[in-house]
Amino acid sequence: MTDPMNANIFSSVTPNVGHSKVTAMHLKRDAFLYVRQSTLRQVLENTESTQRQYALQQRAVALGWSIEHVHIIDCDQGQSGASAVDREGFQQLVAEVSLGHVGVVLGLEVSRLARNSADWQRLLELCALTDTLILDEDGLYDCNDFNDRLLLGLKGTLSEAELHFLRARLRGGILNKARRGDLATPLPTGLVYDDARRVQLDPDQQVQQAVRLLFETFRRTGAAFATVVHFQREGLRFPRCERCGTHKGELIWGKLSSSRALQVLHNPRYAGAFFYGRSRTRTWPDGSRHTQILPIDEWLVLIPNSHVGYITWEEYEDNQQCLRNNAQAHGIDRRKSPPREGPALLQGLVICGVCGCRMTVRYHMRQGKQHPDYVCQRKHVDHAAPLCQHLPGQSIDAAVAQLLLQTMTPINLDVALAVQQEITARQDDANNLRAQQVARAQYEADLAGQRYRCVDPNNRLVACTLEAEWNAALRTLQETQKEYEHHRQADRLLVNDEVRAQIMALTTDFPRVWNDPHTTDQNRKRLVRLLLEDVTLIKTHEVTLQVRFRGGATQVLAIAAARRSWQTWVTAPEIIQMINVLLNEHTDQQVATILNERGLHTGKGRTFHGRIVANLRRSYGLKSYYERLRDAGMLTVEEVTKVLGIAKSTVKMWRKAGLLRGYVCNDKGVCLFEPPGLDAPVKIQGKKLAKRRRFPTPEFILESTKEVQYEA
Numbered sequence: 001m002t003d004p005m006n007a008n009i010f011s012s013v014t015p016n017v018g019h020s021k022v023t024a025m026h027l028k029r030d031a032f033l034y035v036r037q038s039t040l041r042q043v044l045e046n047t048e049s050t051q052r053q054y055a056l057q058q059r060a061v062a063l064g065w066s067i068e069h070v071h072i073i074d075c076d077q078g079q080s081g082a083s084a085v086d087r088e089g090f091q092q093l094v095a096e097v098s099l100g101h102v103g104v105v106l107g108l109e110v111s112r113l114a115r116n117s118a119d120w121q122r123l124l125e126l127c128a129l130t131d132t133l134i135l136d137e138d139g140l141y142d143c144n145d146f147n148d149r150l151l152l153g154l155k156g157t158l159s160e161a162e163l164h165f166l167r168a169r170l171r172g173g174i175l176n177k178a179r180r181g182d183l184a185t186p187l188p189t190g191l192v193y194d195d196a197r198r199v200q201l202d203p204d205q206q207v208q209q210a211v212r213l214l215f216e217t218f219r220r221t222g223a224a225f226a227t228v229v230h231f232q233r234e235g236l237r238f239p240r241c242e243r244c245g246t247h248k249g250e251l252i253w254g255k256l257s258s259s260r261a262l263q264v265l266h267n268p269r270y271a272g273a274f275f276y277g278r279s280r281t282r283t284w285p286d287g288s289r290h291t292q293i294l295p296i297d298e299w300l301v302l303i304p305n306s307h308v309g310y311i312t313w314e315e316y317e318d319n320q321q322c323l324r325n326n327a328q329a330h331g332i333d334r335r336k337s338p339p340r341e342g343p344a345l346l347q348g349l350v351i352c353g354v355c356g357c358r359m360t361v362r363y364h365m366r367q368g369k370q371h372p373d374y375v376c377q378r379k380h381v382d383h384a385a386p387l388c389q390h391l392p393g394q395s396i397d398a399a400v401a402q403l404l405l406q407t408m409t410p411i412n413l414d415v416a417l418a419v420q421q422e423i424t425a426r427q428d429d430a431n432n433l434r435a436q437q438v439a440r441a442q443y444e445a446d447l448a449g450q451r452y453r454c455v456d457p458n459n460r461l462v463a464c465t466l467e468a469e470w471n472a473a474l475r476t477l478q479e480t481q482k483e484y485e486h487h488r489q490a491d492r493l494l495v496n497d498e499v500r501a502q503i504m505a506l507t508t509d510f511p512r513v514w515n516d517p518h519t520t521d522q523n524r525k526r527l528v529r530l531l532l533e534d535v536t537l538i539k540t541h542e543v544t545l546q547v548r549f550r551g552g553a554t555q556v557l558a559i560a561a562a563r564r565s566w567q568t569w570v571t572a573p574e575i576i577q578m579i580n581v582l583l584n585e586h587t588d589q590q591v592a593t594i595l596n597e598r599g600l601h602t603g604k605g606r607t608f609h610g611r612i613v614a615n616l617r618r619s620y621g622l623k624s625y626y627e628r629l630r631d632a633g634m635l636t637v638e639e640v641t642k643v644l645g646i647a648k649s650t651v652k653m654w655r656k657a658g659l660l661r662g663y664v665c666n667d668k669g670v671c672l673f674e675p676p677g678l679d680a681p682v683k684i685q686g687k688k689l690a691k692r693r694r695f696p697t698p699e700f701i702l703e704s705t706k707e708v709q710y711e712a
């Protein structure tokens with residue numbers, strides 16, 4: 001296939017500088033030699049090939065390039081041409097070619113320069129555009145020459161085909177073995193090959209028990225996570241076989257993780273089934289490889305009951321169904337999750353009115369009881385964005401329960417069922433209409449068919465027209481039928497007979513069942529699910545609930561936004577007002593006593609005492625009785641002693657005797673005194689204090705003020 005002219009060049013020892021394809025313009029530019037070996041092993045062992053690659057340099061020199069203008073690109077050594085792993089050298093080559101810096105590209109087998117045919121064709125295109133020559137051991141090629149281009153294209157295709165056949169031969173053998181179930185694929189922990197290459201249960205009893213326990217726990221709990229929790233709680237370990245690394249083949253006992261449990265539950269080998277081709281690996285443009293698990297009907301090979309297992313194939317299929325149902329609670333387009341044990345009535349039914357995601361339930365403990373919160377956290381979990389909405393669930397649950405009890409009265413249900421019948425009747429009407437459309441299309445198709453069959457076959461022109469008409473009629477018929485079927489399915493989805501029967505059965509004693517303390521939360525949730533499709537929540541200054549019933553009816557409720565827990569503890573503002581008034585004439589303890597006598601309580605529902613009043617006083621910035629008396633100009637004992645020039649004991653004695661007026665101004669018994677004024681008492685020898693009394697005794701003052709307060 002080589003050009004005789006080219007063969008001539010390479011067979012001759014003397015350089016043929018005047019070759020027709022090499023022009024002065026080519027020689028002005030540089031030559032690039034691309035050197036590559038696929039694997040590092042080839043780089044080390046196949047030095048012959050490398051030698052040949054470097055020898056090409058001499059050919060460029062022979063064609064007229066000076067040795068210093070021949071550049072060698074050999075940074076791709078040890079990189080496979082078929083893989084998409086970054087090959088900087090090749091990229092550099094392409095860049096130089098496209099910039100028009102290259103006169104000739106040299107390579108041992110140029111068609112293997114590129115990793116795949118597409119890259120190769122692109123390089124040829126660029127070489128043609130920039131008028132770059134290509135040289136390999138077989139000859140010199142000009143990409144603008146049709147024959148050369150054809151040859152280079154063929155070479156690229158052939159080298160790709162070579163790779164393909166190599167792979168196909170390998171894969172064909174593997175597939176044949178796999179179809180017979182004879183392929184020895186790696187076995188999961190708990191299964192081993194015996195000497196005759198048959199699959200057996202692991203003779204290690206501990207491993208067997210661990211695997212059996214996992215399946216038993218799943219059977220009992222029905223959830224992979226619950227299985228993990230059980231293992232965790234019981235402190236059990238689960239075996240894992242190292243597949244690579246220094247400990248390859250060793251059995252490692254570790255904690256059971258969710259992903260590990262799912263791996264075991266999803267693996268058909270534990271059910272005695274042989275499988276092959278469960279996943280598909282794709283190479284992406286950036287060179288990364290992505291593995292995707294295929295649905296079971298797309299697996300290449302699946303042979304149930306081909307060896308011993310821990311569970312039956314039927315149980316495996318049940319497990320898969322169960323896991324699928326559980327998984328409905330996850331993912332972007334999550335549907336309803338199954339009702340669980342917690343008290344959140346709307347678990348799995350709430351939708352966020354802000355972003356449209358399904359909301360999840362969180363519980364918090366308050367006073368030893370679980371309280372639900374509805375949280376929209378999908379974006380929070382996925383991207384660490386702030387929580388979208390967070391709503392306390394108690395009042396929402398109560399409102400929905402109230403709504404259901406109101407709705408489930410016999411009168412309402414009569415109306416609802418009448419409407420249901422009406423809808424069904426209307427559906428039937430529409431259905432009849434659509435059925436008629438189908439019949440008509442059928443008739444027209446038949447007619448067109450008949451017309452076509454009646455025509456003289458020799459009259460080709462008419463026959464062709466009639467055939468086209470017949471085809472069109474058949475197409476219309478097919479479309480009408482499809483639409484008819486689609487609508488019929490949609491109508492049936494609205495409320496099917498089963499759901500209707502369940503609703504009917506509930507009518508009689510819904511409130512009784514609902515309020516029965518023996519009804520579990522889970523059952524109450526099942527009742528809700530029979531009636532409601534979903535509930536959308538939006539929180540503004542209040543909480544709006546859009547309740548969607550089965551069958552499509554909606555109801556909008558608005559409830560006050562739940563108060564924060566500290567807000568529920570706040571003492572009523574009227575009581576604070578009252579404390580402010582009472583403090584004009586009473587100490588903290590006295591105020592507390594009065595409030596208790598009036599039957600009032602703190603925000604937390606406790607009785608008052610002095611310390612609580614003092615705390616409230618400080619929180620609200622109210623002045624104490626002491627401060628109020630001081631503001632009114634009352635004097636302390638020390639001040640009175642100074643004014644009157646008497647001892648402290650005399651002040652106390654005079655107050656007791658009614659010579660000075662003093663008030664107990666706090667709960668420690670500290671007194672403040674009215675200023676003595678101009679007619680202040682003075683010391684008089686020999687006159688009894690009782691005879692000089694000017695004010696009633698302090699005890700009497702206290703009693704009288706209390707009575708005044710009673711009247712107030």
Ligand SMILES: [Zn+2]
Nearest residue numbers: 352355376388
């Ligand atoms: Zn949201």
